[in-house]
Amino acid sequence: MLDGLDDVPWHRLGHAYGTASDVPGQLRDLLSGDVAxxxxxxxxxxxxxVHQGSRFQASAAAVPFLLEILAGPSPLxxxxxxxxxxxxxxxxxxxxSFYPSPAFPxxxxxxxxxxxxxxxxxxEAGPYDGDDFMEYLSALDEPDQERLGAVLLLRVYEAVRAGKPLLERLRAEEGDGAAALREAATETLHWL
Structure with a gap:
């Protein structure tokens, strides 16, 4: 499980607190036998x-692994x-609630x-690492910050959207706790 996790250059990707070098360990920890x-x-x-509605370079890179964990046998x-x-x-x-209508723009x-x-x-072509992204972003004017944010948002949206078949399966799941899974999957699918 989590094939390819170590192939992602996490140190070059940023998240809310700098470089995303800690994300692979966090993803692996989701498979731990220890609930804590x-x-x-x-x-x-x-x-x-995803921090206060913001997405980062590491966000889209993490999604396929989150989907794999959700789909596969796991202790979750x-x-x-x-x-x-x-x-x-x-x-x-x-x-x-950021969107005035039920349609995602x-x-x-x-x-x-x-x-x-x-x-x-x-x-991405520069000599930067994940720690440099927020500095790069803050040096841009507000319209360019919004455009760069849209790039990140679209990457993440498309990565989650690739998991639509899994979410459809979960929406149809039966058994103990299935109602909560169906509700969560239905809510997420609504936006995809």
């Missing part, structure tokens, strides 16, 4: 890769699985991301 270790990992990931409890689905929803759209985000793609390419 899993709880800390979920809490840390929730603060690192139903409550932890629900929280993981909620985390994926937060990654995809942030806080739903995907076309607008795509247009902004297209305008910001050169900014992201310039950063």
């Amino acid at each position: 270790t899993r709880g800390v990992a979920l809490w840390q990931l929730g603060g690192n890769i 409890t139903t409550t932890e699985r629900v929280r993981l689905i909620e985390l994926l929803g937060e990654l995809a759209i942030g806080d739903p 995907l076309d607008e985000i795509r247009a902004d991301a297209a305008a910001g793609s050169g900014l992201m390419a310039a950063f």
Whole structure:
């Protein structure tokens, strides 16, 4: 499980607190047999890769592994699985109350991301590491910050959207705790 995790250049990716070098350990900790270790990992990931509605370079990179953990055999409890689905929803759209209608403004985000793609390419081509991203971002004017943010948002949204078949399966799950899984999957699918 988690094939390819060590192939991601996490040290070059940023999250809310700097370089994302700690994300692989947090993802591995989600597979721990210890409930406290899993709880800390979920809490840390929730603060690192989506922080107060912001997404980061590490956010999109982490999503395929979160989906793999959710799909595969794991020690996660139903409550932890629900929280993981909620985390994926937060990654995809942030806080739903940010959007005045039930529709996610995907076309607008795509247009902004297209305008910001050169900014992201310039950063990614540079000699930067994950600690430098926030400095790079803060040096830009506000419209360019928004465009760069749209690039990150679109990357994360598309990564979560790739998990739509899994969420559809979870929405149809039966058994103990299935109602909570169905509800969380339905809420996240609503935005995808």
